[in-house]
Amino acid sequence: MEYLIILLQTLLDGIMIGGVYAVLAIGLSLVFGVMHIVNFAHAEFMMIGMFIGWACWHFFGLDPMLGAFIALAVTFCFGMVLQRVLIRPVLGAPQVAQIFLTVGMLFALENAALMIMGAEYRSVTTPYQTQSLTLFSYGSERVLVGMDKLYAFLMALLSGSAVWLFLNKTRFGAAMRATSQDPMAAKLMGVNTDLMYAVAFGLGVGTTAFGGSVVLPYITASPAVGSGYAVLMFTVVVLGGLGSVTGAIIGGIAVGVIQSFSALFMPIQLQNLALFVVFILVLALRPEGIVARRRS
Amino acid sequence: MTRSNTLSIALPALVVLALIIAPLGLDPFGYTLRILCLMLLFCAMGQAWNIVGGLANQISLGHAAYFGIGAYSSTILFGSLGVSPLIGVFVGMFLAAIFALVLSLPTLRLKGHYFALATLAAGEVARVVANSWTSLTGGPVGISVPYRPDAGFWALQFQTVLPNYYLFLGAMILVSLVFWLVQTSAFGYRLRAIKENETAAEVIGVNTYRVKLHASILSAVLTAMLGTLYAQFQFFFDPDTIFGVATISVKMALIVILGGAGRLYGPWVGAAVIIPLEEMANSYLGNSIAGLSQFAYGVLLIVVILLNPRGLISLFESLRDRLKGRQRA
Numbered sequence: 001m002e003y004l005i006i007l008l009q010t011l012l013d014g015i016m017i018g019g020v021y022a023v024l025a026i027g028l029s030l031v032f033g034v035m036h037i038v039n040f041a042h043a044e045f046m047m048i049g050m051f052i053g054w055a056c057w058h059f060f061g062l063d064p065m066l067g068a069f070i071a072l073a074v075t076f077c078f079g080m081v082l083q084r085v086l087i088r089p090v091l092g093a094p095q096v097a098q099i100f101l102t103v104g105m106l107f108a109l110e111n112a113a114l115m116i117m118g119a120e121y122r123s124v125t126t127p128y129q130t131q132s133l134t135l136f137s138y139g140s141e142r143v144l145v146g147m148d149k150l151y152a153f154l155m156a157l158l159s160g161s162a163v164w165l166f167l168n169k170t171r172f173g174a175a176m177r178a179t180s181q182d183p184m185a186a187k188l189m190g191v192n193t194d195l196m197y198a199v200a201f202g203l204g205v206g207t208t209a210f211g212g213s214v215v216l217p218y219i220t221a222s223p224a225v226g227s228g229y230a231v232l233m234f235t236v237v238v239l240g241g242l243g244s245v246t247g248a249i250i251g252g253i254a255v256g257v258i259q260s261f262s263a264l265f266m267p268i269q270l271q272n273l274a275l276f277v278v279f280i281l282v283l284a285l286r287p288e289g290i291v292a293r294r295r296s
Numbered sequence: 297m298t299r300s301n302t303l304s305i306a307l308p309a310l311v312v313l314a315l316i317i318a319p320l321g322l323d324p325f326g327y328t329l330r331i332l333c334l335m336l337l338f339c340a341m342g343q344a345w346n347i348v349g350g351l352a353n354q355i356s357l358g359h360a361a362y363f364g365i366g367a368y369s370s371t372i373l374f375g376s377l378g379v380s381p382l383i384g385v386f387v388g389m390f391l392a393a394i395f396a397l398v399l400s401l402p403t404l405r406l407k408g409h410y411f412a413l414a415t416l417a418a419g420e421v422a423r424v425v426a427n428s429w430t431s432l433t434g435g436p437v438g439i440s441v442p443y444r445p446d447a448g449f450w451a452l453q454f455q456t457v458l459p460n461y462y463l464f465l466g467a468m469i470l471v472s473l474v475f476w477l478v479q480t481s482a483f484g485y486r487l488r489a490i491k492e493n494e495t496a497a498e499v500i501g502v503n504t505y506r507v508k509l510h511a512s513i514l515s516a517v518l519t520a521m522l523g524t525l526y527a528q529f530q531f532f533f534d535p536d537t538i539f540g541v542a543t544i545s546v547k548m549a550l551i552v553i554l555g556g557a558g559r560l561y562g563p564w565v566g567a568a569v570i571i572p573l574e575e576m577a578n579s580y581l582g583n584s585i586a587g588l589s590q591f592a593y594g595v596l597l598i599v600v601i602l603l604n605p606r607g608l609i610s611l612f613e614s615l616r617d618r619l620k621g622r623q624r625a
Contacts, residue, residue, distance in 0.1 A: 038409040040416075089602055095408040097605040099355055100553060100597055103546055107594025114587030223587070227541075231417055238413070269428035276421045283414045284402030 005141040010260050012135070016149040018256020022249040023156035023211040024229065025236035026163055027204035033243030034180040034200035035091065037098050041105035042208060043226035043233055047113060048075055049209025050221035057124045057216070064124055065151055068213035072159075075209035076202040083201035091197070106227075113223035123220040148217035155214040159207055164245050166203075176200060180243070208233075235279040308561065315465055324456035333457060335571040336464040337526060340471040341544075342551035342563030344518040347478055348511045349549055350558035353491040355412045358399075358419030360544035362392040362516040364426060366523025367538050368433060371441050374451070381452040385524040392520030395422075396513045404508050407494070416541065423539035438534030441527055452528045460529055467525060471518050476560050478514070487511055491558070519548075542590065546597075554600050556607030565608050570596075 028042045049071040056067030086105065090097045128147035136143040167173040178186040179196040187193050212221075219225070236255050240247025258278075262271050315336070322329045341363070348354045369391055370384030379387075403414040426433045433439060444451045454460055478484045486507045489497035498504050527533060537543050547570070555566030573596075577589040604611050 038413065040412075086598060086602070093605065094353075095412075096353065096355055096553070096557070097601050099357075099409065099412050100546075100549070101601045103357075104594045104597030104601065107542060107546075107590055108598065109594075111587035111591035111594065115585055115591060119586060231420060234413055234417075267428075269424055273421060273424045273428075276417045276424065279417045280399075280402055280414050280421075283406060283410055283417075 001138060002141060005138060005143060006264075008136070008143050010264060011257060012143060012145055013149075014257030014260030015253055016145060016153045016256070017260065018253035019153040019156040019160075020211060020215055020252075021232065021236050021256050022252025023160050023214075024208050025233045025240075025248045025252055026160055026245055027206065027208035027211075028233055029204075029237045029240070029243055029245060029248040030163070030207070031201055031204035032237070033245075034176060035087070035197055037087065037091070037102070038242075039204075040099065040102040040230075041109055042102075042205065043228075043230035044106055044109040044113075045075055045079070045205040045208045045226075046212035046229055046233075047221070047223060047226035048078075048109070048205075049212025050216055050219070050225060051113065051117060051122075052209065053213030053216045054122050054124060054221050056213075058122075063126060064213050064216040065155055067216075068155060068210045071213040072206045072210040076206035079202035079205035080198045082205075083198045087201060088194070088197065110223055110226060117223060119223065121220040121222045124216050126217050129217050146218070152214040152217070156211060159210050160245070160249055163203070163207055167245060172199075231276060231279060235275055235282070238279065238282050308564075311564070312465075312469065319458055319461050324458045326457070329457045329461060331572060331575050333461050333464050333529065334575075335567050336461070336468045337522060337529070338547065338551055338571055339563045339567035340464070340468040341519060341522050341548045342555075342566055343468070343471045343475050344515050344522065345548040346475055346552045346558065346563055347487075347515040347518075348508070350552050350562065351479065351484060351487040351491065352508060352511055353557075354508060354512070355408070355549070356415040356515075357412050357541065357545050357549070358415035358417070358422075359515070359519055359548050360539045360541065361395060361399075361419045361422035362519035363523040363526070363544050364422055364535070364538040365392045365395060366520030367527035367533060368426065368439070368523075369520070370524040371439055371527045371533075372432065375439070375442055380450050381524055381528055382450065385521055388520040388524050389517045392516040392523075393513050396516035397509070400509050400512055404505055404512070416545075419539060419541060419545050423535050426535035426539060433535065436535060438532055441531045443531065464525065464529075467522060471522075472560065472564075474514070474518065478511075479558075479560060483507065483510070488558070542593070550593075550597055550600075553605070554607060556609035559607070559609055562607055562609060569608070 024043075024046055027045070028039060031037060031039050031042065049068070052071040052074055053064040053067040056062040056070055057064055062070070082105070086101060090101050126148065128151065131147040132144045133147060133150060134142050134144055165173075167177060175186065175191045176196050176199070178189065178191055179193045179200075183193050186196070232255065236251040237248055238251075239254055240249070240251030255275075259271060259275070262274055266274065315332075318332065319329055322332075341359075345356065345359055349356055366385070366388035369388030370381040373379040373384040373387060374381050399415070399418050403411060403418070406414055427436050429435075441453075443453065445453050445455055447453065478487070486497065486502045486504075489500075489502055490504050490507065494504055523538070526538075551563050551566035551570055553562075553566070554569060555562035555564065574589060574593065577592055600607075
């Protein structure tokens, strides 16, 4: 029974963190799905979201769960501008140009943050950080979930569903999917594809910034935090299939659960190593993703 | 021989001649000479990357792995067993070839973005291993090359920077020569066929997998050799710099792209622009604001891509053509 409790607890921890990975990765997947660009700088928008969430908390006393909406809005606009100025010129360019443009953005954003915010770590204090909810108990053994993780998971679920609904149930979303499938045909049908690209990029980096803000209660913000999550986000997206929102959610939870189980018997460095190796293997064996993309 | 042909041989010969004479007027312990050394080394590194990245358009973001393997192999062998770096360098080259071979199995069939992502992760694998295998590498605190100037050439250590300079110049010429031989051979034509259209290359009978594999191993071996030279020059390094994405992998690629990818003199121009620029930025601004030089580096990359993704050489050429056109008119 004790083992079962440990297993349940590990599974639950994995799902909680995995939900957040999912929302971090949805944006990356969306950008690729619509624009066919791999955004190497994407994890930096998580860092930007964290700093916006932190600033809202520090200056206005706003909870990071609410600050996340401000992070989303600000990063959305910033993303639209970046897309217009930097990404649009390379949309039809060779992949080399696209890769190095976004790699350049990565360095510029990370170090701009370093110049503005300094290298120190910044964290928030919220009343629920130390609280936890007992889901299940057996004798003295309990299955617990930290309230900060639970709130972050619920917010992730909320934003993930919102993006899914937007893409699948609105006219605008349908136009965006049309642009993703065949930009020329979409254009002929009267879709403003330039607008679609800008919105897709804005929304993509916005959701990731949203995810950055909701994890603030248990992950400290610093300019370098993004690079630590970059490979993780790519792993999630590649697992689920680049360009698929549902895939990103399944991939996110899978990575969270794998990570939480490997923590039972592996030191942290080896966990990262295992993640990289899994990533390379998935790329090699199933670059279209474990969850094959559903054709609609 | 046409006029442009004479120029394309005479100009590099003049550059090499200037590079041979240049340090004679400089302080043999001086800062300027050190920068020139780094410039030559990074030029050679860019040239090694150019074999796969430039000719075959396989964008590797993980070449730091080979560089670090070269640096660590010779340093560990020298430090713990007293094996000369002159032997250690070959061990490093061999291990890098093995790593390239193993990495090629899952990655070589990947294209474009996917290849870049996989090689990026491979470089990170090397960094994580070097950071956590403390008993072998010394871990995150880094590793020092034991200082034995009395051992002379056998230890590949010198009293002044001058011998290092000529060593790096030799390495740069060697790697450039290898690149030129590849570029002008049938092997080079096959690599360029892959760049233009991989499926078409396959159809006309190019074994694309084998060609890419050979190019990757050649590039890895040369990069590892330069890693050993770097270790012997710096005397100290740690996993995060030697396996760094920004400090090594992307810099190698940037040097090539800035100058002109797939061109023999691309890395020459790229390194001659970037390294002095970076050193200047570091010495004037680096200490006052943290992150500024890296920020400038990112912006430079963006500007290069947006203004002229084909590199500076093609910019010169189009300028020259325009001038010629005007003369004729």
